[in-house]
Amino acid sequence: MADIRNFVGFAQNETLIKEYDGLRMYYPVRAKIGLAATSKRFIAYSTVRGFFDGRTESLYQQVNIADIRGIGVVQSRRYRPAAVALGILLLLAGILVTFVGxxxxxxxxxxxxxxxxxxxxxxxxxxxxxxxxxxxxxIWGNAWVLTLGEFETIRPAIIAGPDLLKVVEELGALIIEIQDGTL
Structure with a gap:
């Protein structure tokens, strides 16, 4: 993962505290998503450059550390209701057609x-x-929730990366220490 300081500008008194290789995006582009905590901001970032295409696609979301009130990670698996409903319809239609036959x-x-x-x-x-x-x-604030990877027109496919367990274990305490000024 590229160092965030290579492509995100920092304020004069802002320092990088911790950086994580926390997530993987598979749609609309394949990318590693890094998470960085600075003394002022929490930043999610990624930059992808196509091999045959010179264009660069990037993800960049930030929130002020002082505004964060909580962080949540939800990872689950859900059945596919459309396939189940279609399967039930086909099963019932098949029973009816077989009975008629x-x-x-x-x-x-x-x-x-x-x-x-x-x-x-x-x-x-x-x-x-x-x-x-x-x-x-x-990431929860007083009156808002920032969902990583939620955009106006697309919902990217994002899964856990190699450092996600470390993010879950450390990030809450790290943000509290930054907010209190003890770090």
């Missing part, structure tokens, strides 16, 4: 009904077993 003697209805039942079971299993990863890194 069995009572009417139509082999085409039986085969189609069995295919719908199998597709419904597969979608149900996929909806429950192929879970969606959810990750949110929030």
């Amino acid at each position: 069995l009572t009417g003697g139509k082999m085409l209805f039986e085969a189609g009904g069995i295919a719908c039942i199998i597709a419904g079971i597969i979608l149900l299993l996929a909806g429950f077993l192929w879970r969606k990863n959810l990750f949110r890194f929030e």
